[in-house]
Amino acid sequence: MTAATENASQVESFGVPWEGSYGYVQAIRRGDTIYLSGQLAHDGENLVAPAPVDEDGRVTDFSNTGEQLRRTYANAQELLRRFGASLDDVVEEVVYALDVDAVLQVAGQVRKEAYGREDPRVASTLLGVTRLAFPQQVIEVKFVARV
Template identity: 75%
Template structure:
């Protein structure tokens, strides 16, 4: 799909969009595809994890706080399409620690979706690292409107 084929494209205007070369969200027909959302507010990382001199995370306790920001960023993007997290049908969580991710995901997802049984397909994948060493989680979304 080229940008010309998309119904609507949205970005946050953060430097890594240009340097990497991508849009945060693309709507095609009745489907909205969100790029992986990370814990940032503007260009500042939210609750960055501490890392050692080798760039390895030394504490995973900020997982829930980072995850909340991922959902907040997704909600902001979806709002630009007159959509919300209620329209999400699929999500993929990429976590640098599966145990910390699993512990945080249940409560934070239920909070984000506003119900004890979020009606969304969900997959969690462990990965050794994300775009910035201080990131613990990234979430990719697909919504239908």
Template identity: 65%
Template sequence: METQNHGVPWETEYGYAQAVKRGDTIYISGQLSHDGADLVAPAPVGVDGRVTDFSAMEAQMRQTYANAAELLGRFGATLANVVDEVVYVLDIPAAFAVAGKVRKEAYGRPDPQVASTLVGTTGLAFPEQLVEIKFTARV
């Protein structure tokens, strides 16, 4: 078994590996839009702790795929090796508005060959976070 991390504080705080390779399968923990310990395109949050604007969905989704691609690259894999993804979002209409474009760009083809599930949820790891994506890849 081989593992990889991004080196961000929440890995130690929560206690997990970002990616685990066992045999020919790579399991990527839910990825989010960060560059190091800084969130990329954080959504504005009101005093009640709820997101007030979902327009950063595209930027967050794009960075999330980039972070997954980085982890996969450490195992000699790419997003082309992904066979399954689960996309968790705070707002399904906002995700649908950008997901097709972003996913096609990330996977580099007009018909990504990956099983995909979109799940609406009431919250993610950080209040400013709009999307989290979990991946399974085969090499």
């Protein structure tokens, strides 16, 4: 691989408003590595399965965690497809969760479905956080893939 090829990059976005307001791309490829920004459950401009929140913006029910996680993996798969890659190429993921227990109840099944195997071959870290980008968001996942 030449230095020019190694430093060449491709970027991908969804065209959602928060990309411009925050100032980032959804994914970038450098050399043989694809970095995906934290993915969340959306279908364009709308959140998928938004969690109910109270008057202070705190989530009151985490029962949509599985649905949000499924859509998050689907969005990651779409971005990877644009690079000629798939979840099979993911080597690392970091899961950010408002409620770790809610994620642990659904993540095994959802992740196995997303990766298409009983033993997903991916390094994974699960972190509990106090806030995500949107009040109704309960999960976000960052990915790194090698192709």
